Amino acid sequence: MILAKLVFECFEDTTMTKVETAINGLITELKYNGQIIGQEFPTLLKDGYFITQVLCPEEESLAFTNHNQAVKKAVERLTDVGVLQPKITVLGQELHSDSTDPHHTPSWQILYTSYIQTCSPIRCGDHFAPIPLYRLPALANGCYKQLINWQQDWQACDQLQMNGRTNEFESLAQLGTIDSRLGQQSRQLCQRIEAQSGVPTYYYLYRVGGESLTKEQQRRCPSCDGDWAVLESIHQVLDFKCDDCRLVSNLSWDYK
Ligand SMILES: [Zn+2]
Numbered sequence: 047m048i049l050a051k052l053v054f055e056c057f058e059d060t061t062m063t064k065v066e067t068a069i070n071g072l073i074t075e076l077k078y079n080g081q082i083i084g085q086e087f088p089t090l091l092k093d094g095y096f097i098t099q100v101l102c103p104e105e106e107s108l109a110f111t112n113h114n115q116a117v118k119k120a121v122e123r124l125t126d127v128g129v130l131q132p133k134i135t136v137l138g139q140e141l142h143s144d145s146t147d148p149h150h151t152p153s154w155q156i157l158y159t160s161y162i163q164t165c166s167p168i169r170c171g172d173h174f175a176p177i178p179l180y181r182l183p184a185l186a187n188g189c190y191k192q193l194i195n196w197q198q199d200w201q202a203c204d205q206l207q208m209n210g211r212t213n214e215f216e217s218l219a220q221l222g223t224i225d226s227r228l229g230q231q232s233r234q235l236c237q238r239i240e241a242q243s244g245v246p247t248y249y250y251l252y253r254v255g256g257e258s259l260t261k262e263q264q265r266r267c268p269s270c271d272g273d274w275a276v277l278e279s280i281h282q283v284l285d286f287k288c289d290d291c292r293l294v295s296n297l298s299w300d301y302k
């Protein structure tokens with residue numbers, strides 16, 4: 047991921063509220079278009095300039111060619127309230143986040159996230175690297191809001207089960223079963239992404255617990271009851287893969 051700085055300059059008299067609303071509008075649309083990542087976008091007002099720090103999948107994420115209609119409109123709204131288009135400065139590679147998938151057509155991809163992840167929820171099956179959402183066909187209303195919201199839901203459940211203080215088992219059931227509400231939504235999302243992108247899209251089922259290593263190794267596909275164990279772990283994470291049901295999973299983290 048790349049850390050970048052957006053500097054907004056007012057070209058005529060305006061009000062703080064108008065500028066803040068317009069900047070927030072642009073930030074929101076950039077987020078739903080996958081051009082910036084995360085939830086927190088610190089903004090400061092210094093020497094008459096508004097400065098916002100953002101995390102982007104790649105250096106060219108904020109290029110005009112990646113803008114969707116909503117982002118273009120949000121940029122126009124800036125002009126309406128007397129603010130110039132932001133000047134973008136790439137600060138460099140962020141150390142704690144995953145590297146973005148290189149430009150190519152993946153042979154398969156995975157809907158995958160975790161509570162600590164700050165990146166796209168779609169990963170390339172070949173490299174296990176996050177794919178910037180704007181490289182995919184838009185999901186609905188020309189953006190990826192549904193995917194961003196899905197990621198937040200998944201991460202919220204993951205956070206609860208990791209902390210183990212409240213609703214741990216309910217959250218685990220959401221993450222690890224196909225008939226949970228989240229499981230159903232996830233598979234529907236995968237089907238739509240696959241239909242639009244033409245790339246086989248798998249859903250990752252989280253697995254923890256279990257009675258024994260042997261029993262866990264013999265786990266069957268929860269959808270078709272087929273044999274779905276892979277000979278060699280994929281990217282050190284995925285030990286089960288059903289091509290018919292578009293599902294992947296890990297050997298229970300208790301035995302890995
Ligand atoms: Zn790849």
Ligand SMILES: [Zn+2]
Nearest residue numbers: 267270288291
């Ligand atoms: Zn299956």
